[in-house]
Amino acid sequence: MALTTENIETESGLKTEEMILNMGPQHPSTHGVLRLELKLEGEIITKVIPHIGYLHRCFEKHAEAMTYPQVIPYTDRMDYLASMYNEFGYTIGVEKLLGIEIPERVEYIRVIMGEFQRIASHLVALGTYGADIGAVTPFLFCFRDREKILSLFEMTCGARLLYNYIWVGGVSHDLHPDFIRLAKEFVVYFKPKIKELNDLLTNNRIFIERTANVGILPLDTAINYGITGPMLRASGLKWDLRKDDTYSVYNKFDFDIPVGEGTVGTVGDSWDRYYVRVLEMEQSLRILEQALDQIPEGDVSSAIPKRVKPPVGQVYSRVEGPRGELGYFIISDGSVNPFRVKVRGPSFVNLAIMDELCKGHMVADIIAILGSIDIVLGEVDR
Amino acid sequence: MIYDFLFKLTGSEIWAVIIQSFFPLFLFILPFALFAVWLERKVSAHMQDRLGPMRVGYHGALQTIADILKLLQKEDIIASENDKPLFNLAPIIVFVGSYAVFAAIPFSGAYIGSEIDLGLFFIIAVSGLVVAGILMAGWSSNNKYSLLGAMRSVAQIISYEIPTIIVVLTIVMITGTLSLYKLSELQSGHLWNWMIFGGPGSDLHKFLFIPFMFIGFIVLYISTLAEVNRTPFDIPEAESELVAGYHTEYSGMKFAMFFLAEYANMFAVSAIVAAVFFGGYQSPFGYLGNTLHIPWLIPVEQFFWFTAKGLFFVFVQMWLRWTLPRLRVDQLMAVCWKYLIPISFVNLIIVGLISVL
Amino acid sequence: MKTSEEIYKSLKEKFGDSIIELNSAQPVEAFIIVNPQSIDEVCLFLKDNEEFKFDSLMCLSGVDDANGEKKTNEDGSTAIIGATLSVFYHLESIELKHKVTLKVSVNKDNPEVKSVTGVWSHADWHEREAYDLLGIKFLNHPDLRRILMPYDWEAGYPLRKDYENPEFYQGMKVPY
Numbered sequence: 001m002a003l004t005t006e007n008i009e010t011e012s013g014l015k016t017e018e019m020i021l022n023m024g025p026q027h028p029s030t031h032g033v034l035r036l037e038l039k040l041e042g043e044i045i046t047k048v049i050p051h052i053g054y055l056h057r058c059f060e061k062h063a064e065a066m067t068y069p070q071v072i073p074y075t076d077r078m079d080y081l082a083s084m085y086n087e088f089g090y091t092i093g094v095e096k097l098l099g100i101e102i103p104e105r106v107e108y109i110r111v112i113m114g115e116f117q118r119i120a121s122h123l124v125a126l127g128t129y130g131a132d133i134g135a136v137t138p139f140l141f142c143f144r145d146r147e148k149i150l151s152l153f154e155m156t157c158g159a160r161l162l163y164n165y166i167w168v169g170g171v172s173h174d175l176h177p178d179f180i181r182l183a184k185e186f187v188v189y190f191k192p193k194i195k196e197l198n199d200l201l202t203n204n205r206i207f208i209e210r211t212a213n214v215g216i217l218p219l220d221t222a223i224n225y226g227i228t229g230p231m232l233r234a235s236g237l238k239w240d241l242r243k244d245d246t247y248s249v250y251n252k253f254d255f256d257i258p259v260g261e262g263t264v265g266t267v268g269d270s271w272d273r274y275y276v277r278v279l280e281m282e283q284s285l286r287i288l289e290q291a292l293d294q295i296p297e298g299d300v301s302s303a304i305p306k307r308v309k310p311p312v313g314q315v316y317s318r319v320e321g322p323r324g325e326l327g328y329f330i331i332s333d334g335s336v337n338p339f340r341v342k343v344r345g346p347s348f349v350n351l352a353i354m355d356e357l358c359k360g361h362m363v364a365d366i367i368a369i370l371g372s373i374d375i376v377l378g379e380v381d382r
Numbered sequence: 383m384i385y386d387f388l389f390k391l392t393g394s395e396i397w398a399v400i401i402q403s404f405f406p407l408f409l410f411i412l413p414f415a416l417f418a419v420w421l422e423r424k425v426s427a428h429m430q431d432r433l434g435p436m437r438v439g440y441h442g443a444l445q446t447i448a449d450i451l452k453l454l455q456k457e458d459i460i461a462s463e464n465d466k467p468l469f470n471l472a473p474i475i476v477f478v479g480s481y482a483v484f485a486a487i488p489f490s491g492a493y494i495g496s497e498i499d500l501g502l503f504f505i506i507a508v509s510g511l512v513v514a515g516i517l518m519a520g521w522s523s524n525n526k527y528s529l530l531g532a533m534r535s536v537a538q539i540i541s542y543e544i545p546t547i548i549v550v551l552t553i554v555m556i557t558g559t560l561s562l563y564k565l566s567e568l569q570s571g572h573l574w575n576w577m578i579f580g581g582p583g584s585d586l587h588k589f590l591f592i593p594f595m596f597i598g599f600i601v602l603y604i605s606t607l608a609e610v611n612r613t614p615f616d617i618p619e620a621e622s623e624l625v626a627g628y629h630t631e632y633s634g635m636k637f638a639m640f641f642l643a644e645y646a647n648m649f650a651v652s653a654i655v656a657a658v659f660f661g662g663y664q665s666p667f668g669y670l671g672n673t674l675h676i677p678w679l680i681p682v683e684q685f686f687w688f689t690a691k692g693l694f695f696v697f698v699q700m701w702l703r704w705t706l707p708r709l710r711v712d713q714l715m716a717v718c719w720k721y722l723i724p725i726s727f728v729n730l731i732i733v734g735l736i737s738v739l
Numbered sequence: 740m741k742t743s744e745e746i747y748k749s750l751k752e753k754f755g756d757s758i759i760e761l762n763s764a765q766p767v768e769a770f771i772i773v774n775p776q777s778i779d780e781v782c783l784f785l786k787d788n789e790e791f792k793f794d795s796l797m798c799l800s801g802v803d804d805a806n807g808e809k810k811t812n813e814d815g816s817t818a819i820i821g822a823t824l825s826v827f828y829h830l831e832s833i834e835l836k837h838k839v840t841l842k843v844s845v846n847k848d849n850p851e852v853k854s855v856t857g858v859w860s861h862a863d864w865h866e867r868e869a870y871d872l873l874g875i876k877f878l879n880h881p882d883l884r885r886i887l888m889p890y891d892w893e894a895g896y897p898l899r900k901d902y903e904n905p906e907f908y909q910g911m912k913v914p915y
Binding site for chain 2 (some may be wrong): 130133134136137140141144157200201204206207209210362363364
């Protein structure tokens with residue numbers, strides 16, 4: 001870590017030293033390789049400059065060299081903690097371009113996998129946030145519960161983290177015969193665990209002291225910066241793509257959109273962002289109960305085309321990922337390779353607001369703010 | 383008693399003193415530190431729904447020995463810019479500061495390292511050596527972050543000494559003695575005579591004291607938690623904060639000494655809390671030796687009770703560590719100066735008024 | 740809720756020649772082609788106007804159109820002329836729930852587009868990425884520098900179709 005000082009002249013002619021502190025690409029608050037350059041005056045932050053690009057793997061350039069179905073494993077690896085949503089967004093876009101109809105069973109399976117993935121991703125976010133603040137035990141509880149979800153995924157498609165499951169026109173494997181029973185057991189098992197997490201961490205006095213009124217995000221700033229997902233909802237706006245721009249079969253389910261209300265601080269502070277994620281897990285359980293009951297029978301691979309060759313055109317498709325609005329802008333030139341795939345990663349957009357949020361706070365608050373934004377560097381850098 | 387026994391055994395004063403003063407170190411503190419590391423790992427593991435060390439020995443009992451063997455044969459890295467005398471001296475001073483405290487703590491009715499009248503005063507004074515050691519470690523590491531971490535740790539320790547001293551003063555005021563040995567003797571009898579329940583005797587004063595003794599106990603426990611740098615006050619050691627701790631630059635046996643000193647310190651403050659409020663080595667309900675008329679069983683039982691109480695408070699410290707998140711530095715200082723000091727001060731004044739009545 | 744045709748009509752009335760055409764022939768979405776030098780005024784109008792209220796920029800993407808023609812010069816060397824780079828703006832209104840897509844096209848040799856960072860701060864990083872990967876310069880951008888590639892990457896703009904990897908970067912061999 002490098003520590004340098006700059007001499008700056010203030011307005012009154014006094015020379016003060018502005019310290020530049022580097023939170024280097026490797027630091028233990030495990031969010032990936034992110035470099036934050038902090039300009040400090042004493043303990044108060046005046047500017048935060050994020051430097052990204054350490055995990056840039058040229059996804060968009062690769063996508064131009066491969067066929068449409070071959071891109072799907074690459075999309076997994078962008079936001080590796082919520083892979084199902086990456087595949088979901090991409091395949092919805094390609095299916096719109098092709099203009100094909102997919103069986104209802106496939107839609108239900110995609111929704112079920114997506115909601116399980118949302119719970120798993122939120123568990124990582126909440127667990128690591130607690131671990132950054134110093135509470136190590138909720139981290140392990142969250143990962144224990146996540147293991148159960150990952151074993152469900154493994155039963156279905158063989159992989160725990162990067163699935164290559166949602167294909168253009170369908171899914172790669174049908175559900176295992178035991179899947180629905182085990183999934184329903186998980187839903188029943190997980191409800192009291194959320195209450196346990198609330199008792200342990202959410203309502204803990206010290207945790208509230210560290211996170212309430214820290215990093216307050218006003219609503220108009222959020223919309224101007226393009227913030228979406230739990231961050232936007234924590235600032236008070238009820239905006240969820242599953243209801244407001246509905247896709248797949250989400251219009252068949254009955255669920256609420258939790259919004260931040262400033263229960264222990266101000267609307268839009270870090271505690272609200274954390275709490276919105278906890279409430280979203282409960283709503284995901286509701287969707288899962290309904291989906292697991294309503295899922296119809298059918299053939300999952302009947303609509304998968306042999307060759308994916310969309311006509312010339314372009315589409316912007318988006319899904320509500322656990323971190324925000326995940327958008328794919330796909331331009332097709334009539335061949336089997338995409339002409340351009342641009343990914344609007346929610347973490348990329350949400351990270352830009354670090355400077356606004358951190359102004360006037362102390363160095364120790366950066367960890368609290370960064371954890372509440374919930375970024376995954378794979379998606380920031382693609 | 384032990385001194386007389388040893389004197390008769392060896393026939394020389396010097397040998398008796400030397401052996402008597404090594405007893406706590408080799409027979410108790412070091413094995414305790416090894417045991418405490420294993421205990422911490424097991425306690426944290428079971429709280430987190432996992433198992434902890436299981437392979438080395440029965441349920442991982444020999445894990446600490448394996449760790450110590452590993453640390454012993456690691457290379458001792460000293461950077462060229464480090465201030466070598468200070469760098470080498472710092473872990474020793476921290477360890478001495480933690481260990482010398484045990485001289486004034488009564489382990490049982492028959493054994494106390496040194497029966498001085500100023501027991502509590504000596505303990506508080508000597509535990510200040512740790513502060514000097516930490517500053518030396520931070521400074522000689524030649525690392526701006528170690529220095530900042532050391533300074534924060536020093537600020538924390540010396541701030542939290544104030545509530546500790548005020549609560550101890552409260553007890554001294556009531557009982558009139560600074561010696562921990564006499565304090566433990568005062569609380570003999572049974573459970574009801576312990577200081578937390580107002581102290582010996584059964585007059586009005588005792589009952590009036592009880593709520594203030596509880597407040598004093600809570601304040602003392604929190605302050606001693608901060609003195610040993612345990613969560614929620616472990617900013618100086620926290621890895622996920624920006625600043626690295628004061629013992630980052632140390633490797634091998636020196637790091638092991640910091641580590642063991644921390645656990646020895648934990649037991650020392652637990653023993654002090656037990657001795658001041660919970661009767662030290664006294665049993666809550668009489669002695670087996672008395673009923674069976676075996677007089678030499680009594681010191682053994684007292685030692686057992688002393689260890690049990692100390693271990694219980696150490697367990698509570700570990701329990702707190704794995705449950706609570708950590709406080710930010712300014713919140714830590716605010717807790718001390720804005721809450722604990724006024725509370726303990728008011729406590730002192732009220733107890734003083736009551737005892738005059 | 741406004742459709743793309745209605746938005747195109749209103750914009751054409753207000754801005755005249757800056758709005759070039761509405762392309763709605765292909766699947767899936769229609770887009771309005773705008774003059775690159777007046778895109779910031781158009782966007783400001785779209786954001787502030789009560790009928791449209793496009794207060795949210797969904798995505799801003801740079802594209803290499805790969806539409807140049809190879810022309811052989813007199814001395815036998817080939818040159819590509821007429822190639823363009825494009826920027827697509829996907830706008831949406833959270834209140835009125837409608838969307839529109841805008842497109843600007845600039846010359847590949849001197850790609851300059853007015854920046855819309857003053858309208859939505861969201862565009863800041865997206866424009867930096869378009870500059871980094873495609874070389875499109877955004878005028879009036881507060882801090883235009885590379886974002887994903889290393890700051891001292893000299894070998895060009897990776898997402899262009901004619902991009903070649905350099906041999907060495909800071910002494911390290913690039914293709915392995």
